[in-house]
Amino acid sequence: MSARGRFITLEGIDGAGKSTHHAWLVDYLRGKGHPVVSTREPGGTSLGEKLRGLLLVEPMHLETEALLMFAARREHLAEVIEPALARGHWVVSDRFTDASFAYQGGGRGLAWEKLRQLEQWVQGELQPDLTLLFDLDAGLARQRLQGTGNAPDRFEREQQEFFERVRAAYHRRAEECATRFYLIDARLSIEKIRESLEERISSDC
Ligand SMILES: Nc1ncnc2c1ncn2[C@@H]1O[C@H](COP(=O)(O)OP(=O)(O)O)[C@@H](O)[C@H]1O
Numbered sequence: 134m135s136a137r138g139r140f141i142t143l144e145g146i147d148g149a150g151k152s153t154h155h156a157w158l159v160d161y162l163r164g165k166g167h168p169v170v171s172t173r174e175p176g177g178t179s180l181g182e183k184l185r186g187l188l189l190v191e192p193m194h195l196e197t198e199a200l201l202m203f204a205a206r207r208e209h210l211a212e213v214i215e216p217a218l219a220r221g222h223w224v225v226s227d228r229f230t231d232a233s234f235a236y237q238g239g240g241r242g243l244a245w246e247k248l249r250q251l252e253q254w255v256q257g258e259l260q261p262d263l264t265l266l267f268d269l270d271a272g273l274a275r276q277r278l279q280g281t282g283n284a285p286d287r288f289e290r291e292q293q294e295f296f297e298r299v300r301a302a303y304h305r306r307a308e309e310c311a312t313r314f315y316l317i318d319a320r321l322s323i324e325k326i327r328e329s330l331e332e333r334i335s336s337d338c
């Protein structure tokens with residue numbers, strides 16, 4: 134039987150650089166010969182992508198939003214993440230549960246304890262082995278997002294103060310789960326960030 138694979142997640146406020154480095158990291162790991170499942174949240178399954186379509190567009194009650202995030206996650210775990218890890222594959226996900234603590238908890242004000250209950254219900258003891266937190270101030274992240282020219286979704290249209298709260302909640306989560314978090318100064322150049330990721334990941338593979 135193969136050893137369990139490794140589970141890596143990328144987190145940070147919108148515009149911090151997750152998608153850019155997610156694509157690079159997946160290629161890097163495949164180049165090292167690892168079988169890698171590249172995925173994202175909300176989404177990652179056929180049902181999850183449909184829920185994503187609703188979550189990014191439809192106005193809804195805060196608790197509905199949190200429950201749908203965790204419903205999509207339950208499906209993602211059952212259909213994609215757990216089977217891949219059991220096969221010995223690496224899973225690299227653009228966002229996971231820390232995003233719910235940051236956005237629904239920090240951004241929207243849902244009680245941390247309710248999020249902990251959902252986390253326990255949906256994933257039990259399973260946690261990422263490594264979480265790369267792209268840390269950037271909300272003003273710079275907004276400028277970068279505007280530079281892409283893409284139409285903002287329901288979250289990206291939030292005010293700067295919302296993203297400041299999201300960032301602070303990510304910091305809280307990083308303190309609570311310090312052993313699996315790796316903080317990245319996302320003000321650095323893409324090249325410098327890649328170097329630091331390479332250094333961090335090479336100790337694992
Ligand atoms: N370290 C960086 N320095 C400058 N620009 C960056 C950096 N990382 C990403 N970008 C640019 O910022 C924009 C948002 O990056 P993206 O990876 O889509 O962010 P996210 O997935 O976190 O929302 C893109 O145009 C990307 O090319």
Ligand SMILES: Cc1cn([C@H]2C[C@H](O)[C@@H](COP(=O)(O)OP(=O)(O)O)O2)c(=O)[nH]c1=O
Nearest residue numbers: 147174175202228229232233236237288289
């Ligand atoms: C996974 C997750 C995402 N989100 C939000 C954060 C993002 O604004 C949005 C979509 O995530 P993302 O895929 O990062 O958006 P994009 O590809 O457009 O950069 O969903 C939550 O609010 N809670 C969650 O649990």
